[in-house]
Amino acid sequence: MGSIFSSQIKRTLELTKMATKIGLKELTSGNIQSRIEQAKVITESLGNLRGAAMKAGQILSLDLDDYFPPEAIQILSQLQNQVWESPDLDLAKVIKKELTAEQLVLLQDIHYKPLAAASMGQVYKARSGQQPIVIKAQYPDLEQSIENDVKMLKRIVSTLCLITGRDMNLDYLFSEIEEVLRQEVNYQHEAEALEKFSKLFASHAWKHATVKTAQVLRNLSTKNLLCLTYESGMTIKDWIDAKPSKDKKEIVAKALLELYVMEFFIWGFVQTDPNPGNFLIRENPQLEIVALDFGASKFYPVEFREQYVDLLKSVQYASTTATVDKAIAFGLLDPRESQTAKNIFVDLMKLGMSPFFSKTQGSKFNFKEDEFLKNNSHLSRQLMQNLKYSPPPHKLIFLHRKLGGIFALLRKLEVELNLEEYWELIAHTKAK
Numbered sequence: 001m002g003s004i005f006s007s008q009i010k011r012t013l014e015l016t017k018m019a020t021k022i023g024l025k026e027l028t029s030g031n032i033q034s035r036i037e038q039a040k041v042i043t044e045s046l047g048n049l050r051g052a053a054m055k056a057g058q059i060l061s062l063d064l065d066d067y068f069p070p071e072a073i074q075i076l077s078q079l080q081n082q083v084w085e086s087p088d089l090d091l092a093k094v095i096k097k098e099l100t101a102e103q104l105v106l107l108q109d110i111h112y113k114p115l116a117a118a119s120m121g122q123v124y125k126a127r128s129g130q131q132p133i134v135i136k137a138q139y140p141d142l143e144q145s146i147e148n149d150v151k152m153l154k155r156i157v158s159t160l161c162l163i164t165g166r167d168m169n170l171d172y173l174f175s176e177i178e179e180v181l182r183q184e185v186n187y188q189h190e191a192e193a194l195e196k197f198s199k200l201f202a203s204h205a206w207k208h209a210t211v212k213t214a215q216v217l218r219n220l221s222t223k224n225l226l227c228l229t230y231e232s233g234m235t236i237k238d239w240i241d242a243k244p245s246k247d248k249k250e251i252v253a254k255a256l257l258e259l260y261v262m263e264f265f266i267w268g269f270v271q272t273d274p275n276p277g278n279f280l281i282r283e284n285p286q287l288e289i290v291a292l293d294f295g296a297s298k299f300y301p302v303e304f305r306e307q308y309v310d311l312l313k314s315v316q317y318a319s320t321t322a323t324v325d326k327a328i329a330f331g332l333l334d335p336r337e338s339q340t341a342k343n344i345f346v347d348l349m350k351l352g353m354s355p356f357f358s359k360t361q362g363s364k365f366n367f368k369e370d371e372f373l374k375n376n377s378h379l380s381r382q383l384m385q386n387l388k389y390s391p392p393p394h395k396l397i398f399l400h401r402k403l404g405g406i407f408a409l410l411r412k413l414e415v416e417l418n419l420e421e422y423w424e425l426i427a428h429t430k431a432k
Contacts, residue, residue, distance in 0.1 A: 011145060015152040089122055094137045098225040106220060110135070116277070120184055120295075125230065132230035133217060136187065143185045150178045161391075168391040176394040180272070184295035187226040191216045193271070193297035194228075200267055201291075209255035209287040213294075231290045233280025240412060251287050253367075253415040257422055259291070260406050264399060265309065265426050268300045272398035274405020276412075298398055308396075309426060315353045320346045332396070334389035341386035348379040356423040364416040367407070 091112055095104065106128050114122040121138035154174040161168050183189045198213045212231075220227035234242070240249075256279075263270040271278070273296045280290040311330055314323045324342045327333040333345060351372075355365035366372075393400075410417075 011148060011152075015149070015156065089137060089139050091122075091124055091135070091137055094140075094225060095135070098222045099220065103220055107135075118275075126227075128217065128220065128227070133220075134214075134228050134230050136226040136228065138185055138187070138224055143182070146178060146181050146185070150174055150181065166388055168389060170391050172394040173391050173397065176397060180296050180298065180398060183297075186223055187221060187295075188223050190226060190293075190295040190297075191218065191221055193269075193294040196269065197271065197291070197294060197297070200262075200269070204262060206255065207258060208251045209289050211255065211259055211289045211291055213291050231280060231292070233282040233288075233290050236276050236279050236281060236409060236412070239281040246415075248287060249413045250415050250417065252281060252289065253410050253413045253417060255287075255289055256406055256409060257417070257419075259289070260403065261422055261425050264300060265305060266429060268302060268305055270298055270300065270399060270402060272296045272298055272402045274401050274408070276405065276409055279409075296398065300399070304395070312353060313427060315346070315349045316357050323349065330395075332390070332393045336389045337387060341383065341388075341390075344379060344383045344386060348376070348383055351376055351379060356419045356426075364418050366416045367410040368414045 091110070095107070095110075099107075107126055108129075109127040111125040113124075115125050115134065116123040120142060121136060124135045124137070126133050126135050151174075154170055157174075158168075158170055161170070194213055194216055198215065201211050201213060204211075214228040214231045217227040217229070236252075239252075244252075271291065271294050273293055275293070278291060278293045280292065282288050282290065307326075307330055311323070311326045311332075314326050318326075320343060323346050324333065327345060327349075328335050333342065337345075355372075
């Protein structure tokens with residue numbers, strides 16, 4: 001019969017059906033109600049398909065909030081949180097296929113009910129000798145579905161652009177998405193990324209809370225199966241629900257910001273998945289953060305990071321024209337955009353950087369501040385309405401996806417922080 005991922009024809013039909021429903025609702029009215037119905041169609045269709053289609057939908061849903069109203073975004077956000085246990089994944093069969101008889105005897109006490117499930121695979125608990133471990137296995141036939149899923153989603157988004165009067169080249173955006181999805185189904189890549197992060201974390205003198213990772217069991221890992229040490233800890237949601245003190249929440253928030261700054265601006269190696277489930281909190285007795293899931297890790301060259309910092313600096317010191325010129329050179333804006341669109345872009349950049357540029361020494365930014373989010377949403381929507389040629393920036397889509405996830409976590413922590421130290425680190429530390 002085959003898995004849900006093995007039939008390209010079936011997946012293509014499902015995605016085509018989704019595109020037809022979306023297009024019909026757009027042509028029928030294009031009003032708020034139709035946007036809400038479109039969001040429901042997208043969430044249900046991609047959720048049922050899982051795999052590359054759902055993962056790409058999760059990525060794109062963060063960049064659609066200027067096209068859809070808040071009611072529809074609430075529906076689309078379910079793509080970020082939905083988890084399905086899939087009957088297509090037979091762990092016993094996967095293990096037998098991937099491991100030799102000598103390797104199999106090293107695995108004991110395997111729990112065949114998943115500990116966690118996501119769009120690309122599932123995680124199970126087990127033991128190797130006296131060591132508790134987790135086994136990460138991907139859905140069968142997943143890799144062969146990626147090209148077809150991405151191609152169909154690109155066609156759908158391109159059609160949506162045409163219907164709404166936009167002329168955007170989406171080739172680079174979807175090439176970037178496909179590249180990262182292919183990395184995620186290669187567990188050898190994830191093992192290498194995890195080992196690199198483990199060394200980087202161990203070599204850094206953390207100012208607030210130590211960040212650690214699981215360890216790869218290389219002797220039990222393959223391209224399609226990843227075995228790691230089991231790491232105890234509370235999910236951030238459970239930890240927040242346990243009502244930690246204000247001081248502890250600030251320590252975790254500062255550590256998460258420090259981690260993001262180090263990853264991108266200093267090391268140039270970023271775990272780009274924004275899922276809050278990728279962090280665990282534990283106290284031994286000091287606070288520690290355990291970072292998980294490194295399949296979507298990306299390198300950013302020094303020249304790219306320096307150009308990005310130069311753009312951020314221009315927001316503080318340069319004219320609107322100079323900032324627009326840098327944004328065009330960096331590939332964030334198409335030079336054909338109207339002056340109105342360019343002005344809104346700069347206003348949005350200034351708003352986004354304003355917490356870092358406070359003129360009042362020692363002032364703190366309240367991450368729970370609704371006015372900031374309201375103004376950001378308003379400007380973002382205005383920008384999207386005025387952009388005609390600039391697609392979501394493929395160079396930054398995964399980076400900003402991670403940044404959005406960090407911001408959301410800090411908002412849930414309800415902290416107020418002075419962000420000057422992070423800007424000083426960004427502006428004055430030389431990238432490696």
